[in-house]
Amino acid sequence: MPTLTTREKLIQAGHEVFYREGFLSVGLDRLLNxxxxxxxxFYNHFESKDDLIVAVIDEHHRWWSSEIRDRIERVAGSDPRGQILAMFDVMYDIIHDPDYRGCIYINAAVEFPQPHHPAHQSARKAKADGVALLQDLAERAGATDALVVAQEIDMIIEGALITQQVAPDCDVCTIARRVAETVLDKYVPTRV
Incomplete structure (x- = not known):
């Protein structure tokens, strides 16, 4: 395994502690310790704690963008409709991990609610890229309106993630998948 640079160590440590305890509740001194x-x-690598937070969100996004594609392909193969539904299988695995502390992007948007804040903007971009992935899959599946499919499926995913945080005993993935199937049945023609 390659040796991490100081910048990479700061991002990795920031990711672990911010995700576990929150972006605002962890002081810079603690992280540096x-x-x-x-x-x-630290200041040789980052202008501020906010700069580190953005780097953490962006690094998580780079990792997750690749990871989600790999995971849904392992579950559903190359079938784009199956990959959309596989999102809910992947979500099930994630939310039932004992280290799950909610969606890092939602957490960032909640802690930094001002739309102009760089952390909020970074989280928003990551979420928009998720919609773009869904739109690509919907297009490949032959959806009559791929953007609408992507937006509706994304709303289902977001609702499931929030519901999981509020009511962890709810079977959000099964419910969300059932609703997503209804959306796909409406917009994606059945192949004969």
Whole structure:
């Protein structure tokens, strides 16, 4: 395994502690102690804690963009309609992981509700890329309106993620998948 740079260590440690405890509740000094670097070293890599938070969100997004594609393909193969529905199988695995602390993008948007804040913008971009993935899959599945399919499926996913945080005993993935199938039945022609 390659040795991490100080910047990479800060992003990795930031990801672990911010995801576990929240972006705003963790002070910079604590994070620097965990990594073992000085403030001067930190400021050689980042302008501020907010700059690190954006780097954490962006790095998570780079990783997740690849990871979600790999996971849905493992579940559904190359079938785009199946890959859309596989999102709910992947979601099930994620939300039932003991380390799950909610969607990092939703967490960031909640902690930084101002739309102009860089962390909020970074989370919003990641979410928009998720819609773009769904739109691509819907187009490949032959949807009559791929953007509408993507937006509706995304809304189902977001609702399921929020519901899971509020009511973890609810079977959100089964319910969400059932609703998603209805959307797909409406917009994606059945192949004979």
């Amino acid at each position: 965990e990594v073992g670097c000085s403030k001067q070293t």
